[in-house]
Amino acid sequence: MIYFFDGSKEAFLTAFLEAFPDADAYLTCTQKQLSIGQESVFVQSDEVRAAKAERRLLQLDKNSLSDLSLLLRSGQTGHEQIAYRYLKKIATEGRPVRKMLADDDVVAAVECMNRVRWEIHRLHGFIRFMESASGALYAPFSPDNDVCDLLVPHFRARLPQFPFVLHDVSRKKAAIYDGKNAFVAPLERAEVVLSADEQGWQALWKRYYASVNIPSRERLKQMRGYMPVRYWKFLPEKISPSDG
Amino acid sequence: MITEEKLKILTEGAKYDVSCSSSGSSRKNKGGMGNGYVAGCCHSFTPDGRCISLLKILMSNHCIYSCRYCPNRADPDIPRAVATPEEICELVIDFYKRNYIEGLFLSSAVYRSPDYTMELLLRTVKMLRTQYNFHGYIHLKGIPRADMGMVRQAALYVDRMSYNIELPSERSLKLLAPQKDKESLLSPMRALTQEKAEYAQERKSSLFLPAGQTTQMIVGASPESDGQILRLTQSLYRNMGLKRVYYSSYVPVVHDSVLPDKPVGQLREHRLYQADWLLRFYGFTADEIAPEGENLPMDLDPKCAWALRNPQFFPVEINRAPLEALLRVPGIGAKSAYKITEARRFAALGFEDLGRMRVVLKRARHFITCKGKYYGAKNESAVRGLLAAPAERAEQLSLFSDRETALAALTGDL
Known part of the structure; x- marks a missing residue:
């Protein structure tokens, strides 16, 4: 049986309880075409049941819900099922399982979480702010995983005086810090008026990028391995290669 | 400016x-x-x-x-x-x-x-x-x-x-x-x-x-x-x-x-x-x-070369060897060694388990046993032949082809 849910944590936990006795359960929030003969059900979020599942999982593994939160943010196909199998393992084993590193379900979940964590780390480096005329900072980006709000604490700690917007342009949402509070809001398109110096600093940065390279040691494959091409369209130094 | x-x-x-x-x-x-x-x-x-x-x-x-x-x-x-x-x-x-x-x-x-x-x-x-x-x-x-x-x-x-x-x-x-x-x-x-x-x-x-x-x-x-x-x-x-x-x-x-x-x-x-x-x-x-x-040596990494010079330490049994011994196995890095020591507390590990855990076995297989069984080549010269990179390929190896250096490079530690 296929269990559809709306992607929220509550709906996932409701579907989790619903699916638990079913040995062939498949959890997903993607409304893909069903192959003929596959049975499916749409699970409505049920706060009471979700809270019950939450309490039980926390008793068994106090980190299970933070793991779930990471897994639900993953952009990997099938991540809902990975989360389901992982939590089911915690429930059947009755204890934390994350160190059972030779178990298929655990390996899948650990790798899925690591990819989300890894992208967060990468984005701490690859986010590029531009300065608006008002002094606020704006960074458009398009992450694999739904992580824009998880980047806020990092930038807030370093740039407390600067309001900033981390705009996930594919998910059409943004994590916003207004100089005091941080929140997430839907954001389709942002009109940004750049500060007078912004182009100048971008030009200097491109000049720096071109000058610090050692052309006789070219290793493009390595560069692309560390900084995959899909991140380039938001990096000024990769948008229009500077001459020099 | x-x-x-x-x-x-x-x-x-x-x-x-x-x-x-x-x-x-x-x-x-x-x-x-x-x-x-x-x-x-x-x-x-x-x-x-x-x-x-x-x-x-x-x-x-x-x-x-x-x-x-x-x-x-x-x-x-x-x-x-x-x-x-x-x-x-x-x-x-x-x-x-x-x-x-x-x-x-x-x-x-x-x-x-x-x-x-x-x-x-x-x-x-x-x-x-x-x-x-x-x-x-x-x-x-x-x-x-x-x-x-x-x-x-x-x-x-x-x-x-x-x-x-x-x-x-x-x-x-x-x-x-x-x-x-x-x-x-x-x-x-x-x-x-x-x-x-x-x-x-x-x-x-x-x-x-x-x-x-x-x-x-x-x-x-x-x-x-x-x-x-x-x-x-x-x-x-x-x-x-x-x-x-x-x-x-x-x-x-x-x-x-x-x-x-x-x-x-x-x-x-x-x-x-x-x-x-x-x-x-x-x-x-x-x-x-x-x-x-x-x-x-250019054709072997230094750990591999050391292991081949010191066959008396090998093979090590993956389910019993202490962490220090695992760390000396060619191809097993700090991360893999850690994963092995954690996973074996739940169940004895076989050769396939290591693969599933993403332990790189190309070199390691010649230096380990899993539940007492050896999966590597028969003698030292065969191992050497399997592991040595041909000179021209060796020259093309990426500067950071091993996992740890790659990780360090990514985290800005290089």
């Missing part, structure tokens, strides 16, 4: 310095801009495959010295520039604000005199911390023969300092960098190590070079063997308490009769880094890795 031309000159003069690491400091933001990121962070990668973590720049490329290998040496007629402390500070603040960089790596040629240069550097880092209220990472290059009072003061403002040892022996230093000598490089390193220890004793180590000291040497411009280089490295780690020793394979930017015309293959540099990792994280000693007068 600094001009593009000046930025270009001062960057090109600095770019042969290897270190760009921003790790090891957890400096807090005290009401201004920036903080330390213990794991380090890479912000971009250049087409040469290196990470940009810090703004790596010279204060000046005017030099009174004439080190034979150096592009900034006194004699040639090249474009020269000097930055003002304000120009550097603004550049750091505006780059940092846009998240281009993790901080500053400030170095300089010896401009007018060692003291004059050191004073400029000190003024810049002090200004950045106190007037610009910047708390991000700063790595400062020490100027040999500069007044130690200024050096000590600078150490209170920056996260890391480094004196480049330049060449692996005093003889080569005399020949290629005649105005520097061993003592002018080692004595300030020693003094800083000592002072850091005093701060640590009073539990104030975060105030004085929280990310410690590093150094760098050029490999292949002079005749020292890898065995010698690794002994020097080991003593720098043990006696000077350095955080990192960097190797930079010689790139001829200057034509000189005492220097080789050809660059040193990057494979040699790669092998030295592998050996360096064995010294720091895998419990090996320089004696185990390479005899004094010898170079590391």
Whole structure:
């Protein structure tokens, strides 16, 4: 049986309880075409049941819900099922399982979480702010995983005086810090008026990028391995290669 | 705003310095801009495959010295520039604000005199911390023969300092960098190590070079063997308490009769880094890795070569071997060793389990047993044949083809 849910944590936990006795359960929030003969059900979020599942999982593994939160943010196909199998393992084993590193379900979940964590780390480096005329900072980006709000604490700690917007342009949402509070809001398109110096600093940065390279040691494959091409369209130094 | 031309000159003069690491400091933001990121962070990668973590720049490329290998040496007629402390500070603040960089790596040629240069550097880092209220990472290059009072003061403002040892022996230093000598490089390193220890004793180590000291040497411009280089490295780690020793394979930017015309293959540099990792994280000693007068083998990584020389330790049983023994298995890195020790507490591990855990078995299979069963080749010469990279392929190996170095590069630790 296929269990559809709306992607929220509550709906996932409701579907989790619903699916638990079913040995062939498949959890997903993607409304893909069903192959003929596959049975499916749409699970409505049920706060009471979700809270019950939450309490039980926390008793068994106090980190299970933070793991779930990471897994639900993953952009990997099938991540809902990975989360389901992982939590089911915690429930059947009755204890934390994350160190059972030779178990298929655990390996899948650990790798899925690591990819989300890894992208967060990468984005701490690859986010590029531009300065608006008002002094606020704006960074458009398009992450694999739904992580824009998880980047806020990092930038807030370093740039407390600067309001900033981390705009996930594919998910059409943004994590916003207004100089005091941080929140997430839907954001389709942002009109940004750049500060007078912004182009100048971008030009200097491109000049720096071109000058610090050692052309006789070219290793493009390595560069692309560390900084995959899909991140380039938001990096000024990769948008229009500077001459020099 | 600094001009593009000046930025270009001062960057090109600095770019042969290897270190760009921003790790090891957890400096807090005290009401201004920036903080330390213990794991380090890479912000971009250049087409040469290196990470940009810090703004790596010279204060000046005017030099009174004439080190034979150096592009900034006194004699040639090249474009020269000097930055003002304000120009550097603004550049750091505006780059940092846009998240281009993790901080500053400030170095300089010896401009007018060692003291004059050191004073400029000190003024810049002090200004950045106190007037610009910047708390991000700063790595400062020490100027040999500069007044130690200024050096000590600078150490209170920056996260890391480094004196480049330049060449692996005093003889080569005399020949290629005649105005520097061993003592002018080692004595300030020693003094800083000592002072850091005093701060640590009073539990104030975060105030004085929280990310410690590093150094760098050029490999292949002079005749020292890898065995010698690794002994020097080991003593720098043990006696000077350095955080990192960097190797930079010689790139001829200057034509000189005492220097080789050809660059040193990057494979040699790669092998030295592998050996360096064995010294720091895998419990090996320089004696185990390479005899004094010898170079590391090119066709095998140093751990593999050690294992083949020491068959008496193998195979090890994956389900019982202590962590230290697992770490000595070729192909098993720190991460895999950790995964094995965790996973085997739940169930005895078979060969397929290792594959599922993403333990790389290409080399390891010849040195382990799983539940008593051996899956490798029958004898040593067969193993050697299977593991050795053919010469032409070996040359193409990526500089960071092993996982640990790759990870370190990504986290800005290179």
